[in-house]
Amino acid sequence: MTSNFAVLTEDLTKFYGQRRGIDSLTLQVGAGEVLGFLGPNGAGKTTTIRLLLDFLRPTSGRATVLGLDPRRDKAALHRQIGYLPGELAFPGRETAGDLLRFFGAARGGVAWSQVTDLAERLDLDLSRPVRTMSKGNKQKVGLVQAFMHRPALLILDEPTSGLDPLMQQEFLAMVREARDAGQTVFMSSHVLAEVQHTADRVAIVRDGRLVAVERVESLGKRAVRSVEIHFSDPVDPAEFDVLSGVGEVTVSGPVLRCTVNGRLDPLIKAAARHEVVDMLSAEPDLEETFLSFYYHSEGAGDASRAGA
Known part of the structure; x- marks a missing residue:
């Protein structure tokens, strides 16, 4: 049954001492689905992503990603994932092109035309040293490396951070194309507008807990x-x-x-x-609806009661 799901979590929990990162997260993301993982900064989104990638070990609970165990099958799993972290750090003096060649080789080889096509779409100059780039251009490098090997699963943490509105629209078009190609997209964001035109469902987290899982259109119905x-x-x-x-x-x-x-x-x-x-x-403004629900709907604390 797990083959029908790209991501499965069961009571996934991570505490940092007494501080809660994520608590009892149970979530299913279907293969080929775009899931918007929504919540303000500090809600537990990045913690969840790091657990899925085995960058953190859970306090309790478990996760299965692409049918594999993130800890036991880490190397094989990471070859099938395109990951964009929330905080990008590119050490060294390489140009964007050199860095992307390195990432391509590390993944067993990527056709250079896929890199140049993505760079052209995002208006990214591959000849520039990454360390001299603006935040927005570094974000473009991160997006190219995530998408360039056409992974089965894209895990994107605040993917439009630093991008101008035109590039944000181009990115959303890339997400729609990935879904049409059968790829799964797990996209963390604190902005509903960023995912409402691409996501099939949204999962809303508040203070480390999953409070709702809804189809985007159902959120609109009660706007x-x-x-x-x-x-x-x-x-x-x-x-x-x-x-x-x-x-x-x-x-x-x-x-x-x-x-x-x-x-x-x-x-x-x-x-x-x-x-x-x-x-x-x-x-109705879905952004206002989301904020109203997120901050004021105390009765929706159980995702199973919220249209999961």
Whole structure:
């Protein structure tokens, strides 16, 4: 059964003394899936990634990656993974091209055309010494080395850090192409907008615990939207205050303003009892929805109750 999953964790836990890194993480990432691993800095995202790669040993629990044991099968596993760390460190005086040739050789050989194609897409000058590069250009080197051998699994920690908006869009296109080619992408981020157009699901971590696993579209279904309705005559706000999912109701004469969390149906049916002149509904902002859920939804502490 593990062959259907690129990543499996069971009660994966890491404590640094008394400080919690990640606690009882149980997660399944399907082969060929893009998973956005979301949470603010310090939530446990990087700890999880280091456990999957056997850069850290768990306090308890276990992980299986590409059907292999990260500790026992470390060398074989790492050849099948493209990893971009959150903090890049490139020692030495090599040019980007020299460094990428070294990485290619270490992986048993990579067609140089794959390197140059990626460098061209990311507008990366391979002749420049890496130590002289900006953070954004170093990030491009990191992305090329992660993608260039077309690995079965891409593990990317804050992958767009330092990239300008144009390059961020190019990166997201690369992720979509990787998914279309059957590769699995495990992408850590603290920015929902970064993954909402590429991820199949998002896993949300808070203070070292997994609090939700959801499909991106289901997160959108319960996004809070702003609604403004213009009636032909004044209306009573009390009529709308009691509706399920409707909040922040204000009425100014014939104009009703409110927020709707979830389905619009109760509000539409109540409004239909009056003559409606106009209605404006702002598209929900998934970033705001994520932040609202993440920081204020204490009732969703068990991922199994949150649409996993």
